[in-house]
Every structure is written in structure tokens, then in C-alpha cells.
Amino acid sequence: MSTEQPEDDRYAAEEAVIERELTEAQFVEFNEYCGFLAHYGARIWELARRHDNPEIAHRHLMKYSDDFLESFNE
Numbered sequence: 001m002s003t004e005q006p007e008d009d010r011y012a013a014e015e016a017v018i019e020r021e022l023t024e025a026q027f028v029e030f031n032e033y034c035g036f037l038a039h040y041g042a043r044i045w046e047l048a049r050r051h052d053n054p055e056i057a058h059r060h061l062m063k064y065s066d067d068f069l070e071s072f073n074e
Contacts, residue, residue: 011060014047018065022072040065 021043025036044065048058 010051011057011064014050014057014061015064017047018044018061019068022065022068026072 021040025033028036041062044061045054045058048054048061051057
């Protein structure tokens with residue numbers, strides 16, 4: 001029996017954090033929002049380090065956050 005999780009589930013906790021943080025950031029002042037986004041890449045690395053392969057996790061989470069922001073702003 002494999003202990004690997006499907007990719008959808010593997011990053012679910014981090015995706016929920018990203019959704020919450022990016023949604024909350026939409027309600028701050030513009031300058032604060034720009035600063036938040038400027039440093040959010042470091043936050044993505046912090047979340048990615050929870051995984052056995054942080055480089056792959058980082059790529060997935062960066063794409064997820066970019067896609068989430070794009071859909072949020074449509």
C-alpha cells in the first residue's frame with residue numbers, strides 16, 4: 001500500500017493558507033499590499049519546506065498562488 005497522497009491532497013493545507021492570506025491581503029492599503037506581495041515569495045518557500053521535495057512544492061505553490069490571484073482579480 002502506497003503512502004503517497006494524490007497531488008491534489010498533498011498541498012491542500014498550504015493551498016488553504018495561500019487562499020486565506022491572499023484574500024486577506026486584498027483588504028489592506030495599496031502600499032501595504034505591494035509590500036506584502038513583494039515578500040510573498042519567501043512565504044511560499046516557507047510553506048514549500050514542509051515537504052520532502054521543497055523545490056517541486058515551491059513550483060506548485062507559486063503557480064497555485066499566481067492562478068489564485070489571477071482568478072481573484074478577474
